[in-house]
Amino acid sequence: xxxxxxxxxxxxxxxxxxxxxxxxxxxxxxxxxxxxxxxxxxxxxxxxxxxxxxxxxxxxxxxxxxxxxxxxxxxxxxxxxxxxxxxxxxxxxxxxxxxxxxxxxxxxxxxxxxxxxxxxxxxxxxxxxxxxxxxxxx
Amino acid sequence: xxxxxxxxxxxxxxxxxxxxxxxxxxxxxxxxxxxxxxxxxxxxxxxxxxxxxxxxxxxxxxxxxxxxxxxxxxxxxxxxxxxxxxxxxxxxxxxxxxxxxxxxxxxxxxxxxxxxxxxxxxxxxxxxxxxxxxxxxxx
Numbered sequence: 001x002x003x004x005x006x007x008x009x010x011x012x013x014x015x016x017x018x019x020x021x022x023x024x025x026x027x028x029x030x031x032x033x034x035x036x037x038x039x040x041x042x043x044x045x046x047x048x049x050x051x052x053x054x055x056x057x058x059x060x061x062x063x064x065x066x067x068x069x070x071x072x073x074x075x076x077x078x079x080x081x082x083x084x085x086x087x088x089x090x091x092x093x094x095x096x097x098x099x100x101x102x103x104x105x106x107x108x109x110x111x112x113x114x115x116x117x118x119x120x121x122x123x124x125x126x127x128x129x130x131x132x133x134x135x136x137x138x
Numbered sequence: 139x140x141x142x143x144x145x146x147x148x149x150x151x152x153x154x155x156x157x158x159x160x161x162x163x164x165x166x167x168x169x170x171x172x173x174x175x176x177x178x179x180x181x182x183x184x185x186x187x188x189x190x191x192x193x194x195x196x197x198x199x200x201x202x203x204x205x206x207x208x209x210x211x212x213x214x215x216x217x218x219x220x221x222x223x224x225x226x227x228x229x230x231x232x233x234x235x236x237x238x239x240x241x242x243x244x245x246x247x248x249x250x251x252x253x254x255x256x257x258x259x260x261x262x263x264x265x266x267x268x269x270x271x272x273x274x275x276x277x
Contacts (some may be wrong), residue, residue, distance in 0.1 A: 053196065
């Protein structure tokens, strides 16, 4: 494995605007260490920025955990965004391009899903939201 | 909070974003620019995003809003220096950057603004310090 680079899980709290910037920087560092291509790094960092902002604005804050993962053939970067906010009542609607309850463009969830390879969301009203995304090297 | 500097060059305001902006920094830049356009009477705004390694929906929306605000204040906005990976990502994210004019670099952005003002019959001064024509060779 890559000597000298710590590939263990790293967690960043999301409680402010500045933390969204820190999530981007953390994800970029890990994506570079995991040797994702430049375009894949850019897509993953962009998706992380959207999802971290959602965690802050809609989830009332939470955490992002960034891990390097392997499936035997390839290496990837997985990020878990977790909050204990109000959850999402209508997931299909929330994943529709242009739908927003917060005055944004409504591209955060739907757009970031297009930018990653695996996208999983677990949520229920009153039970918070947990979104797991993975980008694999090619 | 960090602030993005706005430089005045002749008839143009130049903003080169060199930091990873928080959302608040982006909103402040939008307001600072509107004030500077009015205070200086500049007719062109160039936003250089060469140093940005991502543009997400928030920054994308800020760029569109700046373009609309400048239009209302009689100034043209050109966004220059977008990296290829950023362009690919923006399109996949679903952002169309409506109403934003783009150029490959600052020099071409200045030419674009100069050409736009020349075409406008209601505007007859030549902007200072801006070379018109096609003499400029870009790398």
